[in-house]
Amino acid sequence: xxxxxxxxxxxxxxxxxxxxxxxxxxxxxxxxxxxxxxxxxxxxxxxxxxxxxxxxxxxxxxxxxxxxxxxxxxxxxxxxxxxxxxxxxxxxxxxxxxxxxxxxxxxxxxxxxxxxxxxxxxxxxxxxxxxxxxxxxxxxxxxxxxxxxxxxxxxxxxxxxxxxxxxxxxxxxxxxxxxxxxxxxxxxxxxxxxxxxxxxxxxxxxxxxxxxxxxxxxxxxxxxxxxxxxxxxxxxxxxxxxxxxxxxxxxxxxxxxxxxxxxxxxxxxxxxxxxxxxxxxxxxxxxxxxxxxxxxxxxxxxxxxxxxxxxxxxxxxxxxxxxxxxxxxxxxxxxxxxxxxxxxxxxxxxxxxxxxxxxxxxxxxxxxxxxxxxxxxxxxxxxxxxxxxxxxxxxxxxxxxxxxxxxxxxxxxxxxxxxxxxxxxxxxxxxxxxxxx
Ligand SMILES: Nc1nc2c(c(=O)[nH]1)N[C@H]1C(S)=C(S)[C@@H](COP(=O)(O)O)O[C@H]1N2
Ligand SMILES: [Mo]
Numbered sequence: 001x002x003x004x005x006x007x008x009x010x011x012x013x014x015x016x017x018x019x020x021x022x023x024x025x026x027x028x029x030x031x032x033x034x035x036x037x038x039x040x041x042x043x044x045x046x047x048x049x050x051x052x053x054x055x056x057x058x059x060x061x062x063x064x065x066x067x068x069x070x071x072x073x074x075x076x077x078x079x080x081x082x083x084x085x086x087x088x089x090x091x092x093x094x095x096x097x098x099x100x101x102x103x104x105x106x107x108x109x110x111x112x113x114x115x116x117x118x119x120x121x122x123x124x125x126x127x128x129x130x131x132x133x134x135x136x137x138x139x140x141x142x143x144x145x146x147x148x149x150x151x152x153x154x155x156x157x158x159x160x161x162x163x164x165x166x167x168x169x170x171x172x173x174x175x176x177x178x179x180x181x182x183x184x185x186x187x188x189x190x191x192x193x194x195x196x197x198x199x200x201x202x203x204x205x206x207x208x209x210x211x212x213x214x215x216x217x218x219x220x221x222x223x224x225x226x227x228x229x230x231x232x233x234x235x236x237x238x239x240x241x242x243x244x245x246x247x248x249x250x251x252x253x254x255x256x257x258x259x260x261x262x263x264x265x266x267x268x269x270x271x272x273x274x275x276x277x278x279x280x281x282x283x284x285x286x287x288x289x290x291x292x293x294x295x296x297x298x299x300x301x302x303x304x305x306x307x308x309x310x311x312x313x314x315x316x317x318x319x320x321x322x323x324x325x326x327x328x329x330x331x332x333x334x335x336x337x338x339x340x341x342x343x344x345x346x347x348x349x350x351x352x353x354x355x356x357x358x359x360x361x362x363x364x365x366x367x368x369x370x371x372x373x374x375x376x377x378x379x380x381x382x383x384x385x386x387x388x389x390x391x392x393x394x395x396x397x398x399x400x401x402x403x404x405x406x407x408x409x410x411x412x413x414x415x416x417x418x419x420x421x422x423x424x425x426x427x428x429x430x431x432x433x434x435x436x437x
Pocket of ligand 2 (some may be wrong): 167272273
């Protein structure tokens with residue numbers, strides 16, 4: 001992210017703020033995007049905070065490149081990130097290198113970002129006073145809830161919950177799949193505070209006709225068309241009525257950061273991250289499978305049967321991806337590290353839809369596996385920490401492979417599992433290289 005957080009951009013962002021760009025009757029979003037039209041050289045110079053020696057040659061209405069990024073909220077919110085790899089800047093997508101996921105609880109600065117649209121401006125202003133969540137559809141009593149209503153009328157709970165993008169690991173499929181080329185870093189386990197989705201649904205009274213939820217946020221579509229939504233997904237009503245999913249308004253003891261959904265988001269553990277709608281405005285209880293944007297076609301869907309890599313699967317044979325597979329990451333040492341000649345310690349995290357039952361490591365390319373020490377989760381759906389002492393016979397190049405097994409005996413494969421057209425659900429073992437010297 002370093003290239004994004006330059007002094008110039010910070011200064012430019014400050015100048016944009018102090019220039020009163022959000023005044024007037026335009027929406028803040030339009031205001032900030034269009035105010036440069038007709039701005040004179042003197043004003044431009046003030047905004048840049050320095051002389052523009054060739055400024056007289058700038059075409060009328062020209063928007064300096066140095067201001068463009070600072071103006072985009074998507075870029076401003078990324079200034080708080082630390083060491084993430086940017087995969088795409090429109091929409092913003094960034095993942096976390098494995099060694100930066102070493103914390104037991106993922107700090108905001110190291111949580112991956114997955115956006116399908118733009119970051120809404122309201123989130124940057126961090127003002128939640130007029131926010132409402134609508135719960136409607138197949139319910140006895142539709143609800144309109146403010147953040148205070150949520151806090152006051154429901155039990156507030158705090159849980160460490162894994163959030164992982166369904167496409168995490170996509171980059172390793174052969175043949176490749178289109179979409180963000182996530183390697184291993186579209187996952188994190190922050191501490192979330194909020195109310196149970198179940199409690200809110202029960203307060204509205206779920207009718208027998210309910211089969212699915214439909215989630216809505218207010219992030220703008222990249223086309224700028226206000227009638228289009230970047231993403232609106234849902235989950236089976238039975239999953240929504242389990243105790244684990246939260247409507248969260250806090251992360252790691254603070255408000256949810258702008259880029260992660262301020263002021264309100266869903267966190268649906270065990271399911272692909274796309275179920276965890278950010279900037280949550282509405283939960284529509286449906287009498288059919290939700291049909292919002294990115295519910296159909298090939299989005300977050302897998303072939304109904306195993307296919308050979310590269311197979312063209314007809315759309316009608318694609319089924320919605322539900323649970324996420326068992327997985328783990330070695331977070332220390334960093335791959336490429338030099339370690340002691342006779343041995344070293346490793347550690348990391350493992351997670352599953354449910355509990356991880358066992359954790360093993362191998363240093364002989366999977367010939368033999370040794371049991372690692374695995375902690376119980378701090379709560380259901382928190383990732384579990386593991387550690388192992390690795391002894392090596394000789395100095396030299398080693399790889400450490402780690403694999404987790406879930407409560408139903410499913411183990412991470414050593415090569416990419418179940419190829420699928422969009423590259424979801426890759427839970428192959430994580431491998432690091434070390435030099436024992
Ligand atoms: N409103 C909204 N919610 C969203 C998305 C989005 O684009 N818009 N992306 C989803 C996807 S695909 C993922 S993986 C997670 C990522 O959450 P994060 O950016 O907080 O890490 O948010 C989900 N919620
Ligand atoms: Mo995702």
